[in-house]
Amino acid sequence: MSEKNLQPYIPVFSVLLAFAAGSAIIALTGTDPVEVYQKMVRSTFGSGYGFGQVLFRSTTLVLTGLAVALPFRVKLFNVGAEGQLLMGSFAAAICGTMIPVTTSPLIAAPAALLAAMAAGSIWAVAAGLLKVRFGVNEVISTIMLNFIAQALTGYLLTNHFAVPSTVHTSQMASGTTLPGFDRLFGLSWHSPANLSTLIAILISLLLALLLFRSRYGFTLSASGLNPEAARHAGIDTDSRIIGAMAIGGALAGLGAGNLVLGYKHWFESGLTSGAGFMGIAVALLAGAHPLWILLSALLFGWLDYGGLTVNTMVPKEIFMIVQAVTILAIISFPALSALRKR
Amino acid sequence: MASLKTLVRLNGISRSFGTFLANDKVSLAIHEGTIHALVGENGAGKSTLSNIMYGLLRPDSGTIELDGHKVSFGSPRQAIKAGIGMVHQHFMLIPTLTVAENIVLGDERSSLFTPLPRRRIEKEILELSRRHGMEVDPGAPVSSLSVGEQQRVEILKVLYRNARLLILDEPTAVLSPPETEQLFRSLRSLANEGRSVMLVTHKLDEVLEVSDEVSVMRKGRLIGTLSTSEATRESLARMMVGRDVLLRTDNPPQQPGKTVLSIEKLEYRTPDGRQKLRGLDLKVRAGEIYGIAGVEGNGQSELLSLLWGSWDRHGRVAGKISIEGVPILDRNPAEIADMGVSMIPEDRLESAVVPEFSIEDNLLFGRHREKAFHRGLGFDREKLRKATGKAIADYDIRFSLKDNPPISSLSGGNQQKLVLARELERPDIRLLVLAQPTRGVDIGAIELIHRRIVEARVRGIAILLVSSELEEIIALSTRIGCLFEGAIRHEFSEEEVRNGRISESGFEKEIGLYIT
Numbered sequence: 001m002s003e004k005n006l007q008p009y010i011p012v013f014s015v016l017l018a019f020a021a022g023s024a025i026i027a028l029t030g031t032d033p034v035e036v037y038q039k040m041v042r043s044t045f046g047s048g049y050g051f052g053q054v055l056f057r058s059t060t061l062v063l064t065g066l067a068v069a070l071p072f073r074v075k076l077f078n079v080g081a082e083g084q085l086l087m088g089s090f091a092a093a094i095c096g097t098m099i100p101v102t103t104s105p106l107i108a109a110p111a112a113l114l115a116a117m118a119a120g121s122i123w124a125v126a127a128g129l130l131k132v133r134f135g136v137n138e139v140i141s142t143i144m145l146n147f148i149a150q151a152l153t154g155y156l157l158t159n160h161f162a163v164p165s166t167v168h169t170s171q172m173a174s175g176t177t178l179p180g181f182d183r184l185f186g187l188s189w190h191s192p193a194n195l196s197t198l199i200a201i202l203i204s205l206l207l208a209l210l211l212f213r214s215r216y217g218f219t220l221s222a223s224g225l226n227p228e229a230a231r232h233a234g235i236d237t238d239s240r241i242i243g244a245m246a247i248g249g250a251l252a253g254l255g256a257g258n259l260v261l262g263y264k265h266w267f268e269s270g271l272t273s274g275a276g277f278m279g280i281a282v283a284l285l286a287g288a289h290p291l292w293i294l295l296s297a298l299l300f301g302w303l304d305y306g307g308l309t310v311n312t313m314v315p316k317e318i319f320m321i322v323q324a325v326t327i328l329a330i331i332s333f334p335a336l337s338a339l340r341k342r
Numbered sequence: 343m344a345s346l347k348t349l350v351r352l353n354g355i356s357r358s359f360g361t362f363l364a365n366d367k368v369s370l371a372i373h374e375g376t377i378h379a380l381v382g383e384n385g386a387g388k389s390t391l392s393n394i395m396y397g398l399l400r401p402d403s404g405t406i407e408l409d410g411h412k413v414s415f416g417s418p419r420q421a422i423k424a425g426i427g428m429v430h431q432h433f434m435l436i437p438t439l440t441v442a443e444n445i446v447l448g449d450e451r452s453s454l455f456t457p458l459p460r461r462r463i464e465k466e467i468l469e470l471s472r473r474h475g476m477e478v479d480p481g482a483p484v485s486s487l488s489v490g491e492q493q494r495v496e497i498l499k500v501l502y503r504n505a506r507l508l509i510l511d512e513p514t515a516v517l518s519p520p521e522t523e524q525l526f527r528s529l530r531s532l533a534n535e536g537r538s539v540m541l542v543t544h545k546l547d548e549v550l551e552v553s554d555e556v557s558v559m560r561k562g563r564l565i566g567t568l569s570t571s572e573a574t575r576e577s578l579a580r581m582m583v584g585r586d587v588l589l590r591t592d593n594p595p596q597q598p599g600k601t602v603l604s605i606e607k608l609e610y611r612t613p614d615g616r617q618k619l620r621g622l623d624l625k626v627r628a629g630e631i632y633g634i635a636g637v638e639g640n641g642q643s644e645l646l647s648l649l650w651g652s653w654d655r656h657g658r659v660a661g662k663i664s665i666e667g668v669p670i671l672d673r674n675p676a677e678i679a680d681m682g683v684s685m686i687p688e689d690r691l692e693s694a695v696v697p698e699f700s701i702e703d704n705l706l707f708g709r710h711r712e713k714a715f716h717r718g719l720g721f722d723r724e725k726l727r728k729a730t731g732k733a734i735a736d737y738d739i740r741f742s743l744k745d746n747p748p749i750s751s752l753s754g755g756n757q758q759k760l761v762l763a764r765e766l767e768r769p770d771i772r773l774l775v776l777a778q779p780t781r782g783v784d785i786g787a788i789e790l791i792h793r794r795i796v797e798a799r800v801r802g803i804a805i806l807l808v809s810s811e812l813e814e815i816i817a818l819s820t821r822i823g824c825l826f827e828g829a830i831r832h833e834f835s836e837e838e839v840r841n842g843r844i845s846e847s848g849f850e851k852e853i854g855l856y857i858t
Contacts, residue, residue, distance in 0.1 A: 213719075213720045214719045214720050215710060215716070215719060215720060215721065216719075218703070218706070218710055218721070219710065221696075221699075222696050222699070222707060225696045225697070225698050225699070226692075226695070226696045226697070228692050228693050229692065229693045229694060229695060229696055229707070230696075231652060231675070232650070232652060232675060232685075232687055232693040232694065232708070233675070233707055233708030233710075234674065234675040234676030234677075234679055234708065234711070235676075
């Protein structure tokens with residue numbers, strides 16, 4: 001009984017524990033943790049630019065988090081959000097450079113987004129098909145697909161698409177870019193935050209509706225929770241697996257909307273900076289729930305950028321430790337309570 | 343009994359899970375050289391009590407005495423050392439190891455650097471097994487053994503560790519009638535040797551047949567212990583349920599209608615080449631219950647999966663199954679359900695429900711394609727709530743939590759009632775396939791389930807009933823087919839079944855001849 005009641009608080013405990021651990025490490029480096037956290041809060045929530053940075057980073061994480069969360073609902077661990085995001089970003093950038101400059105933004109931007117989603121989706125469905133057809137473990141196949149995406153985009157970039165003597169593709173047509181917050185709301189944050197943040201929030205809401213209110217979501221959940229019974233009930237579980245991967249991959253690809261269309265306006269090496277991997281952590285902390293992912297992504301986005309702002313006081317690696325400890329705690333707490341049940 | 347020495351004595355054992363009191367001050371004495379049956383409905387606290395005795399759970403209060411000395415087990419290892427062993431319902435054997443290796447596992451009696459004295463061990467095991475009529479080949483890999491033989495290995499494993507008390511949890515659930523008889527002979531032989539056996543079961547016939555003493559539990563309490571010679575079926579059932587129980591369902595005769603299900607010369611070979619069905623023939627008409635009697639593993643599972651379109655397509659199939667003349671072998675479960683077929687699978691938890699889903703969602707599960715439940719892209723929750731309320735009332739589904747709890751919080755019997763409510767209430771249903779409809783279900787719930795099945799038959803539904811409980815087959819069926827090695831070996835006509843019901847035990851023996 002008591003374990004049941006504690007269950008919803010596990011993420012909170014885990015975050016608190018991680019911050020305690022982070023504080024201890026900061027103290028060990030000879031700095032006052034309170035001061036560090038104060039500065040972090042000041043330079044993120046206290047300034048438009050900082051806050052925009054946090055939103056920008058969180059937005060990619062929302063999308064990659066959802067990309068991990070949805071397959072999670074059918075018991076698939078999609079470790080490949082990174083590769084899917086890479087493929088999506090590359091596709092978006094190429095689409096942006098190829099599209100005629102005269103195309104209306106109302107067509108050009110959605111076209112680039114669709115290209116990104118299609119590329120991400122194909123990359124994820126490949127793992128789904130391997131799973132359904134040949135029983136290949138999706139963890140292994142998505143990791144391998146990450147490597148392939150890395151190598152493929154790297155090769156195409158350096159050998160075919162990079163602007164000479166740079167590491168990025170040429171600038172996209174202006175019609176394919178997404179407006180920043182400054183233009184949208186008349187602000188002067190000068191931050192990379194853009195329309196994608198709103199798109200990501202909308203997508204989370206839609207995904208929650210899909211999962212918890214639609215017939216498709218019902219069959220998807222059933223396929224994940226009890227595949228045997230789902231098949232017995234006449235649900236095609238294989239197609240749900242492919243479906244979850246397809247949507248998940250498309251969402252990871254959509255991360256390109258934020259990174260490429262909204263900010264960089266080209267593809268460059270190191271563009272994703274591991275946002276696909278951090279999506280795994282985001283999804284785990286949120287219990288794969290689309291709405292909690294918004295909050296969870298905000299926390300990780302804040303740690304990501306906040307760590308940079310206090311770089312002069314403490315190494316930003318400490319905040320990577322905080323992130324990792326959070327996840328370790330999340331996955332360890334249920335195991336602990338299972339032990340205590342005896 | 344008073345003259346017998348007490349081996350184990352439980353004093354006021356209590357154990358709760360959260361607010362649920364699974365054992366409430368249970369006191370019990372097991373004497374040396376006796377078979378002590380522990381009966382009760384599902385959820386009465388039998389398993390909790392045996393797990394406490396075996397050291398898997400700790401009691402919140404109360405003490406255990408062994409030979410008059412207080413003991414307390416922190417783990418099964420300690421219980422085994424003290425001489426208490428348990429055979430679980432689900433076997434815990436490693437299929438790739440041999441019988442002997444499985445038996446000595448965890449008790450190898452050899453050091454890291456000396457090899458296992460294989461020959462000596464195998465000889466010991468052979469002697470032990472012969473002495474109690476439980477012969478198995480110690481060198482055979484466990485994967486090659488039948489279920490009955492695997493159970494022997496589990497028992498030998500406990501005996502090899504010199505257990506003085508054997509706890510057996512529902513040991514006959516997986517056995518054929520002859521295997522059950524053999525098991526009981528072995529248990530008697532163990533008792534004669536001075537060992538004690540605690541038989542946890544809900545089958546009253548077995549209790550009366552084999553035990554010396556019987557303790558009855560209800561809702562966590564020990565209702566009483568009596569000598570088996572003083573007990574009757576009725577008195578035990580009353581103690582278990584707390585009221586008089588109708589052990590026999592009223593089954594009025596009826597004129598069956600046209601043929602609904604027809605199976606002709608059905609053959610099935612599994613992907614790894616085992617022939618599971620060998621020319622099975624049967625017909626089920628509207629308004630009749632066709633009972634398939636048989637020991638598990640004679641092709642029931644394969645027949646069910648072929649009927650439902652969920653069979654392994656890598657296997658080889660021949661023959662014909664048709665429903666009202668339409669062949670169905672090439673159809674999938676969704677298409678077959680659309681033809682007005684409903685199926686209650688053998689294993690409820692594995693194939694019929696999603697444990698994490700609520701009652702309402704489980705009632706929808708498998709019927710989610712019905713337009714009546716749809717609204718927009720989702721479901722008509724209002725309509726569903728009403729349907730759920732009706733099912734709960736009509737099928738007497740009981741649960742302690744408020745509102746709409748996950749189905750895993752319901753007892754097995756209530757889960758089964760819910761599955762039955764879902765499948766029997768499908769609109770336009772013509773054929774109902776029931777596999778083990780009352781497995782793991784309380785006596786009280788069996789009564790209601792049987793009544794609902796007969797009602798469905800009276801409505802004109804064709805019903806195919808597959809059950810390993812002969813009693814159930816005899817009570818419900820219009821006709822009975824005896825399934826043996828993948829074919830109907832003998833069929834009892836309607837008249838024969840009606841007459842058979844009059845002298846049930848004789849009829850059971852007669853059926854028994856055709857299924858072994």
